[in-house]
Amino acid sequence: xxxxxxxxxxxxxxxxxxxxxxxxxxxxxxxxxxxxxxxxxxxxxxxxxxxxxxxxxxxxxxxxxxxxxxxxxxxxxxxxxxxxxxxxxxxxxxxxxxxxxxxxxxxxxxxxxxxxxxxxxxxxxxxxxxxxxxxxxxxxxxxxxxxxxxxxxxxxxxxxxxxxxxxxxxxxxxxxxxxxxxxxxxxxxxxxxxxxxxxxxxxxxxxxxxxxxxxxxxxxxxxxxxxxxxxxxxxxxxxxxxxxxxxxxxxxxxxxxxxxxxxxxxxxxxxxxxxxxxxxxxxxxxxxxxxxxxxxxxxxxxxx
Amino acid sequence: xxxxxxxxxxxxxxxxxxxxxxxxxxxxxxxxxxxxxxxxxxxxxxxxxxxxxxxxxxxxxxxxxxxxxxxxxxxxxxxxxxxxxxxxxxxxxxxxxxxxxxxxxxxxxxxxxxxxxxxxxxxxxxxxxxxxxxxxxxxxxxxxxxxxxxxxxxxxxxxxxxxxxxxxxxxxxxxxxxxxxxxxxxxxxxxxxxxxxxxxxxxxxxxxxxxxxxxxxxxxxxxxxxxxxxxxxxxxxxxxxxxxxxxxxxxxxxxxxxxxxxxxxxxxxxxxxxxxxxxxxxxxxxxxxxxxxxxxxxxxxxxxxxxxxxxxxxxxxxxxxxxxxxxxxxxxxxxxxxxxxxxxxxxxxxxxxxxxxxx
Numbered sequence: 001x002x003x004x005x006x007x008x009x010x011x012x013x014x015x016x017x018x019x020x021x022x023x024x025x026x027x028x029x030x031x032x033x034x035x036x037x038x039x040x041x042x043x044x045x046x047x048x049x050x051x052x053x054x055x056x057x058x059x060x061x062x063x064x065x066x067x068x069x070x071x072x073x074x075x076x077x078x079x080x081x082x083x084x085x086x087x088x089x090x091x092x093x094x095x096x097x098x099x100x101x102x103x104x105x106x107x108x109x110x111x112x113x114x115x116x117x118x119x120x121x122x123x124x125x126x127x128x129x130x131x132x133x134x135x136x137x138x139x140x141x142x143x144x145x146x147x148x149x150x151x152x153x154x155x156x157x158x159x160x161x162x163x164x165x166x167x168x169x170x171x172x173x174x175x176x177x178x179x180x181x182x183x184x185x186x187x188x189x190x191x192x193x194x195x196x197x198x199x200x201x202x203x204x205x206x207x208x209x210x211x212x213x214x215x216x217x218x219x220x221x222x223x224x225x226x227x228x229x230x231x232x233x234x235x236x237x238x239x240x241x242x243x244x245x246x247x248x249x250x251x252x253x254x255x256x257x258x259x260x261x262x263x264x265x266x267x268x269x270x271x272x273x274x275x276x277x278x279x280x281x282x283x284x285x286x287x288x289x290x291x292x293x294x295x296x297x298x299x300x301x302x303x304x
Numbered sequence: 305x306x307x308x309x310x311x312x313x314x315x316x317x318x319x320x321x322x323x324x325x326x327x328x329x330x331x332x333x334x335x336x337x338x339x340x341x342x343x344x345x346x347x348x349x350x351x352x353x354x355x356x357x358x359x360x361x362x363x364x365x366x367x368x369x370x371x372x373x374x375x376x377x378x379x380x381x382x383x384x385x386x387x388x389x390x391x392x393x394x395x396x397x398x399x400x401x402x403x404x405x406x407x408x409x410x411x412x413x414x415x416x417x418x419x420x421x422x423x424x425x426x427x428x429x430x431x432x433x434x435x436x437x438x439x440x441x442x443x444x445x446x447x448x449x450x451x452x453x454x455x456x457x458x459x460x461x462x463x464x465x466x467x468x469x470x471x472x473x474x475x476x477x478x479x480x481x482x483x484x485x486x487x488x489x490x491x492x493x494x495x496x497x498x499x500x501x502x503x504x505x506x507x508x509x510x511x512x513x514x515x516x517x518x519x520x521x522x523x524x525x526x527x528x529x530x531x532x533x534x535x536x537x538x539x540x541x542x543x544x545x546x547x548x549x550x551x552x553x554x555x556x557x558x559x560x561x562x563x564x565x566x567x568x569x570x571x572x573x574x575x576x577x578x579x580x581x582x583x584x585x586x587x588x589x590x591x592x593x594x595x596x597x598x599x600x601x602x603x604x605x606x607x608x609x610x611x612x613x614x615x616x617x618x619x620x621x622x623x624x625x626x627x628x629x630x631x632x633x634x635x636x637x638x639x640x641x642x643x644x645x646x647x648x649x650x651x652x653x654x655x656x657x658x659x660x661x662x663x
Contacts, residue, residue, distance in 0.1 A: 040453065080643065089308070089654065090646035093392055093453070097593055098642035105635025112630060224461045231454045270469035277458040284450045301310065301654075 006259045012139045019251025020150045021046075021205040021213060025229035026236070026243055027154050028201025034161065034238055035194035036174035036295035040096025041081055042202050043226025044103020049074040049203025050210040051107040054114055054217045057207075063122040067146065067207050074203020075196045077103055082195040086188045089299045104220065111217045119215040122146075146208055151244075153201065158240040170194060174293035177300040187300050202226065224277065231280045237290030246283070253279040308654040318652040323598055323605070326645040327612070333644075334637045343627055351627060352619030352634075365618050367505025371576050373614035374513040375400070375568035377607055379592035381516045382564030384601040386557035388524075389536040393558055395441065395456025396565040397589025398463035399434040403566020404573035405470050406433025408580045411495035412475060412487060422494040427508075427570060434566015435559050437463065442558030446551040452558070464585070471582045486580040489573060497575030509571025513610075516564060521603040533557065565589060594642045613638065 025042050032039050052073030057066025081099050084090045122144050130141040161167040172180040173190045181187050209225065210217050228250060236242035257275040260267070331353070335345030356365040379396045386393045407430030414422045441455035475486040489495045500506050524530035536543040536553055544550065568588065577584055595613050599605030620634030 084643065084647055088647050088650040090649060094597060094642070095646050097394060098639055098646060101590060101594065102636060102639030102643060105632050105637075105639050108632035109630055109636060112632070224458070227454060227457050231451075231458070234451060234454070268469055268473065270465040270472075274462045274465045277461045281444075281450075281455050281458050284454060285444055285448050301308065 006263055009135055009138055011255055011259060013142070015248060015251045015255045016140070016143060016147055017213065017251075018254045019247040020147050021208040021225055022229050022232060022250055023150045023154065023244065023247035024146075024205035024208060025202045025226055026232045026247060027150075027157055027240065028198035028205075029229055029233050030236065030238060030240060030243055031157055031161075031170070031201075032194050032198035033233055033296055034174045034293055035170050035191050036177055036293050036298065036300075037085065037191050037195060038092045038096065038297040039078070039081055039099070039195060039198055040093055040230065041078070041099025041103065041226075042096075042198075042229050043222055043224065044100035044106075045074040045077050045199045045202035046103075046206035046209075046226040046229075047107040047220070047222045048077050048103045048110075049206030050221060051111040051114070051206075051217060052203065053207025054119060054210040055110060057120055057211055058114065058117055061120050063120055063211050066119075066211055067204055070203040070207030071200040072203070074199040074201070074206065076199070077106075078195050078199025078202075079192075081199075082192045085299065086191055086195075089301055092297050092299070100226070108219045111219065114217045115219075117217070119211045119217075122212050122215070144212055146204070146212060149204075150208075154240050154244055161240070171293075174295055177295045177298070181300070181302055187302070191300075202229075205229070228276065228280050231284055235283050235287050238293060239290070249283070250276060250280065307657040308650065309657055311653055311655055314652045319600060322648045322652055323600065323609070323645060325648045326598070326641060329644040329648070330637060330641045333640060337633065337636065337640075338629065341629070341633060343629060348623055348627060348629060351623045352616060352637075355622055356615055356618040365622070367503065368618050369611065369614050370505035370510045371507070372617045373610045374507075374510040375572055375588045376592050376595045376613055377513040377610035378509065378516055378568040378571075379561070379565045379589055380595035380599065380606045380610060381513075381520045381603060382561030383592060383596045384520070384599070384603070384606060385524075385533055385560050387537075387596055388601050389533045389553060389557055390540070391445075391554050391557045392453045393438060393441065393456050393561045394453055394593060395438070395458075395460045395589070396561060396592055397585060397587065398456070398460035399437045399562040399565035400569040400572075400589045401460075401463040401467050401585050402437040402569070403430040403434035404569030404577075404584060405467060405475070405580060406430055406566070407570030408486060408489060408573045409470075409475060411489055411492065411574065414494065415487060415492060418494045420494070423497070423508075423574070426495060426574060427567065430566045430570025431563040432566070434569065435563040437566070438558045438562020439555070442555045442562075445558075446554055452554075460589070467580070467584060468582050471580050471584070475580050477579075484582055488578045490575060490578040495574055497571050507571065507575045509568065509575065512567060512571065514607075517603045517607050524603065529556070565592075591638060594638055597642060598645055 025046050029039065029042055049070035053066040053070030056069030057063050081095055084095045085092050124142055124144050127141040130137060161171060169185050170190055173185060173187050177187045206222060209221060214221060232243060232246040232250060235246045254276045257272040261269055261272050331349055335349055338348040339345045356362065356369060383393060383396060407426040410429040411422060411426045437459060440459060441452040444450040444455055445452040471484045477485060477487045497507050497509060532543065532548045532553060535546060536548055573580060591613055595606060595609045599609035616634055616637060620631060623629040624631050
């Protein structure tokens with residue numbers, strides 16, 4: 001194996017790209033869970049976003065419209081979850097699983113005519129001045145715009161939860177829905193909005209895979225990315241800052257194993273491909289999760 | 305204004321009625337979906353739900369029903385213990401794969417010796433393989449408090465890679481001229497999971513599935529273990545006061561589901577599938593989750609639900625070849641079924657009140 005063929009600058013640069021789909025999906029789920037809802041359907045919403053984004057982008061020849069379509073597709077799918085869990089009070093774990101199974105089937109059906117087609121080009125930005133800095137420029141400032149959109153969303157969620165009144169209400173609903181209800185907040189309405197935001201973000205993450213990362217449509221292409229996003233939310237103790245760390249850590253493992261595959265490591269390709277999943281398990285074991293939102297996963301029913 | 309009022313106890317009537325209502329709703333909305341795909345909805349639904357049982361070729365499809373249903377029922381029975389106790393093993397697909405790999409490896413190790421002990425040894429190896437794979441999330445949960453949902457799911461992807469590595473490497477057929485995939489176990493008499501009655505579809509896995517249904521029924525309704533499982537699900541605090549060791553309960557539930565999933569994998573690899581190959585697993589582990597819920601986590605219900613789900617698989621294949629219906633549409637149909645079941649379930653636990661809003 002030839003380790004010198006691995007360029008550390010390129011490695012770190014592709015780390016940011018590899019982390020972006022997970023980051024997008026995870027920040028959406030973080031908001032959902034802070035509102036006290038456990039949506040295990042991230043994988044299903046991601047893959048639906050991936051196919052919606054691809055179909056729209058190919059149809060309109062515009063990646064930007066593709067991402068918009070993906071966000072709408074993911075949000076629409078999440079409405080099913082919201083309707084079942086919030087209005088019909090179904091079990092959140094089971095409903096999330098159903099959403100994933102349904103999303104996998106739906107995406108396979110929608111993507112039938114799109115296998116083997118190339119997505120429209122989504123060029124990288126070369127940010128003037130910043131992008132010219134040696135080493136740091138190529139790592140941080142020469143990516144496609146969605147990488148920065150992801151970072152902006154993370155920063156936005158952080159500020160929203162920490163400083164805004166709406167963020168406080170959302171946290172109150174997640175910590176203790178009975179108390180929030182007693183104060184006159186609309187628990188179900190807040191949660192529905194959070195669920196839709198989560199769906200839109202998961203859709204964006206999926207579309208990033210089908211439009212930028214791969215960029216093609218193949219069935220089941222998310223390959224567990226949605227589940228890893230869920231794990232990263234736990235790892236991050238429901239805090240946006242640590243979410244960023246978790247996503248980049250995961251991106252690093254992914255990129256490193258891909259590079260080792262390319263460099264011809266003595267370990268089998270299959271065993272290297274296990275690395276991201278094993279790393280996720282290891283991280284879940286080592287990092288003791290912080291305290292989860294108080295009402296996480298519980299149904300809310302306003303009894304009289 | 306429609307209001308929901310919590311029932312003091314779940315309604316018994318609706319407990320039995322909801323799966324039926326869910327199936328009817330799924331057929332209706334499935335029909336709409338098929339119409340949207342340009343098919344005749346009535347013909348498609350008849351093809352999926354009735355043709356496997358009553359058409360002129362039903363003699364061919366009926367054995368298939370047992371073959372497809374057996375792994376679903378076996379896995380779902382195992383899952384039902386954990387789901388009742390609030391332990392979510394959703395990685396049965398991985399345990400199914402590892403059970404198949406372990407069982408097949410034992411069989412292939414003896415090749416070409418013929419002996420009656422080989423198949424029983426393979427069964428034991430399959431069960432142990434699935435059990436150990438399920439112990440990973442179980443032990444991590446008990447020892448470190450790690451979320452068993454995420455770990456068991458991650459291990460599905462690990463198992464898929466392991467399967468690929470086995471099909472291409474360690475277990476590859478040395479006489480296979482370099483093609484991926486192991487020797488065909490169903491052509492190796494001592495290791496083959498043969499039909500007990502020829503042409504009936506009744507292989508050893510089907511028999512095991514029926515046995516599992518009976519044993520699970522006895523365990524859940526007549527044994528202290530089943531009582532502890534149900535108690536932990538309904539009130540974990542009360543269970544602790546009653547002396548239930550939560551760690552042991554988690555390990556037993558994970559172990560049972562893992563072992564049964566492993567068995568399902570072994571019976572599949574030694575019989576209908578025949579060999580370890582890259583695309584050996586077809587998602588039984590995930591469909592079994594739907595089967596478990598549709599069967600209300602009750603052994604007899606699971607048996608019926610497994611039959612119905614097997615029907616959609618076979619009917620789906622017929623609809624694919626005769627009507628050109630995409631197989632993904634069947635996947636959507638199965639997902640829809642779970643959605644409707646969960647939606648209608650509100651009627652089991654809540655009473656719907658129509659009328660004026662009481663201030």
